[in-house]
Amino acid sequence: MQTVLRSKTGVEAIISPNHPFTVIGERINPTGRKVFSAELREGNLSRIPLDARAQVEAGAVVLDVNVGAAGVDEVALLPVAVQMVQEAVDVPICIDTANPAAMEAALKVVRGRPLINSVNGEEDRLNVILPLAARYNAAVIGLCMDDNGIPTEAEGRVAIAEKIVERAVAFGVKADDVLIDPLVLTIGADHRAVLTTLEATRLIRQRLGNNMTAGASNASHGMPDREMLNTIFLAGLIQAGVNAPICNPLQNALGIRAVDLMLGRDEMGMNYIMTFRQMQSRASA
Ligand code: THG
Numbered sequence: 161m162q163t164v165l166r167s168k169t170g171v172e173a174i175i176s177p178n179h180p181f182t183v184i185g186e187r188i189n190p191t192g193r194k195v196f197s198a199e200l201r202e203g204n205l206s207r208i209p210l211d212a213r214a215q216v217e218a219g220a221v222v223l224d225v226n227v228g229a230a231g232v233d234e235v236a237l238l239p240v241a242v243q244m245v246q247e248a249v250d251v252p253i254c255i256d257t258a259n260p261a262a263m264e265a266a267l268k269v270v271r272g273r274p275l276i277n278s279v280n281g282e283e284d285r286l287n288v289i290l291p292l293a294a295r296y297n298a299a300v301i302g303l304c305m306d307d308n309g310i311p312t313e314a315e316g317r318v319a320i321a322e323k324i325v326e327r328a329v330a331f332g333v334k335a336d337d338v339l340i341d342p343l344v345l346t347i348g349a350d351h352r353a354v355l356t357t358l359e360a361t362r363l364i365r366q367r368l369g370n371n372m373t374a375g376a377s378n379a380s381h382g383m384p385d386r387e388m389l390n391t392i393f394l395a396g397l398i399q400a401g402v403n404a405p406i407c408n409p410l411q412n413a414l415g416i417r418a419v420d421l422m423l424g425r426d427e428m429g430m431n432y433i434m435t436f437r438q439m440q441s442r443a444s445a
Contacts, residue, residue, distance in 0.1 A: 161176060161177060161335075161336055161369050161370060161371055162174060162175070162176045162336055162371075163175040163176070163275075163299050163336055163337055163339060163371050163404075164273065164299075165222060165252035165272070165273050165274065165275055165299060166252055166272035166273040167246070167250045167251050167252050167253075167271075167272045168246050168250060168271035168272050169250055169272075170272065171250050171251060171252070171272075172252075173221045173222050173251065173252050175339070175371045175403060175404045176371065176403070177365075177369075177371070177401075177403055178425065179403070179425070180417075180420050180425050180426060180431060181398060181403050181404065181405065181416055181419070181420060181425075182221055182222060182403065182404040182405075183219055183220045183221055183222070183404075183405065183407060183409050183412075183413065183416060184220065184221075184222040184223070184224050184254050184275075184373065184404055184405065184406040184407070185215035185216070185218075185220030185222070185223045185224060185406075185407075185408070185409050186224050186375065186377060186406045186407055186408055187211045187214070187215055187408060187409075187410070188208055188211050188212065188215075188223060188224060188225050188226060188227075188241070188245065189224065189226040189228075189256065190226070190227065190228065190229040190232075191226075192381075197229040197230075197232075200227050200229050200232045200237065201229065201230075201231045201232055203237070205237070205240060205241055205244055208241055208244045208245060208248070209244055209245070209247070209248035212244075212245045212248040212249045213248055213249060214410060215409050215410065216249045216251055217438070217442070218409040218410050218413045218438075218439075219409045219413040219416075219417075219435055219438075220251065220409040221251055221252075222251055222252045222253070222254050222275065222404070223245055223249065223251055223252075223253060223254065224254040224256045224277060224406055225238070225241050225242050225245055225253055225254065225255060225256060225266075226256035226257065226277075227241050227257075228256075228257055228258065228259070234257055234259045234262035235259065235261045235262045235265050236265075238255070238257055238259075238262045238263075238265060238266045239262075239265045239266050239268065239269045242255065242266045242269055242270050243269050246270065246271060246272075252272055252273065252274060252275065253270050253272070253274045253275070254274065254275040254277050254301075254406070255267065255270065255274055255275070255276055255277060256277040256278075257277075260288045260289060260292070263276060263289065263292060264292055267292060267296040267298065273297060273298065273299070274296075274298050274299075275298065275299045275300070275301060275339070276289060276292065276293050276298045276299065276300040276301065277301045277406075278300065278301035278302065278303050278341065279293075279300055279301070279302050279303070279324065279328075280302065280303040280304075280305045280306060280320075280324070281302075281303075281304070281305060281306030281307070281320040281323050281324055282305075282306050282307050283307065286324070286327045290327060290328055290331040290333055291331055293328070293331070293333045293337070294331050294332040294333050298337075299337040299338070299339065300328065300333060300337065300338055300339070301338075301339045301340075301341050301373055302320075302321060302324035302325070302328070302338050302339070302340050302341065303341045303343055304316075304317035304318075304320045304321055304340065304341065304342050304343050304360060305317075305320065305343060306320050306323075310343055310345070312356065313356065314356050314359035314360040314363055315363070317342055317343065317356070317360040317364075318360060318363045318364055318367065318368075321340045321342075321360075321364050321368055321370070322367075322368065324338060324340070325338050325340075325368060325370060335370065336370075336371075338370055339370065339371045339372060339373045339404060340364050340368065340370045340371075340372050340373075341372070341373050341374055341375070342357050342360040342361045342364060342372065342374060342402075343357060343360075343374075344357050344374050344375050344376060344378040344379050344393075344397075345357070345378065345379070346378060346379060346380075346381045346382065347379045347380065347383060347389070348381060348382040348383060353379075354379055354393065354396075357374070357397075358396055358397070358400045361374070361397060361400035361401045361402055362400045362401060364401065365400065365401025366401075371403055371404055372401055372402045372403060372404065373402060373404045373405060373406055374397050374402045374405055374406065375405075375406045375407075376390055376393050376394045376397055376405050376406070376407045376412075377390050377406075377407060377408060379393050380393070387411045387412075390407065390408070390411060390412060391411070391412055391415035394407060394412055394415060394416060394419070395415065395418075395419045398416070398419045398423070399419070399423070413435055413439070414432070414435050414436060414439060417431050417432040417435045417436075418432060420432070
């Protein structure tokens with residue numbers, strides 16, 4: 161199972177179990193960022209190249225681009241944001257929007273081979289997003305929810321994952337190009353929600369074998385010391401089978417390399433040591 165994404169110049173991000181984990185940087189997203197949200201409403205995108213460079217320096221090898229905030233015209237703004245990111249850095253892009261028209265507008269300007277974030281098991285979504293993935297030769301994230309919502313039991317999420325992969329193949333998207341997202345919910349809303357996510361992750365890894373992503377930082381909203389929770393949770397997700405987490409590399413870069421090292425995927429600890437040295441040299445710069 162191998163998903164290959166490409167940047168504008170052909171730099172590849174290869175997502176595969178047993179490879180070091182692929183860090184998808186989450187920072188270009190207005191969620192919880194009042195100033196950035198206000199800037200987006202005014203059409204001011206000046207923060208985006210800075211966020212792009214900082215995340216790549218910190219170890220992100222793919223960047224998620226999301227401009228979804230109240231009052232923002234995503235169809236107009238998302239393609240501009242995507243172009244700014246690919247001018248600032250040379251990594252593959254993960255296009256993050258729930259708006260199919262904005263998705264297509266971004267697909268038209270993105271160069272290389274992007275990741276579509278996302279489709280889910282809802283009929284409307286499957287029928288609109290999967291043909292886009294096929295037409296633009298993109299990989300796609302499938303969220304484990306459908307017309308009935310998010311299953312509270314792991315088996316329900318596995319069934320949706322299976323359905324998404326089947327439908328993708330029927331539309332001409334290879335199973336290798338479907339990343340499954342078991343869905344991370346907020347711990348503050350349900351203190352047992354993480355258990356379902358981890359169980360679904362293990363089952364999907366065993367039965368389908370697809371590459372997997374997850375938004376690790378979702379769980380910690382509203383809790384103190386989010387950084388601690390995010391890092392510990394990432395370790396659990398990765399051990400269960402997530403190999404391309406969407407996370408904040410400025411906080412989690414060393415934690416992720418630590419998990420790689422513990423799981424025997426970093427020979428002599430070279431990636432861990434290099435990431436540590438880069439962080440040290442940035443701190444003293
Ligand atoms: N799955 C998939 N895509 C996703 C998610 C997912 N995309 C969006 C989201 N979830 C992952 N991205 C984020 C981005 C930011 C935060 C959490 C998840 C976040 N932001 C801080 C906040 O809201 O408080 C703001 C940080 C700041 O102030 O700078 O926590 O699950 N496929």
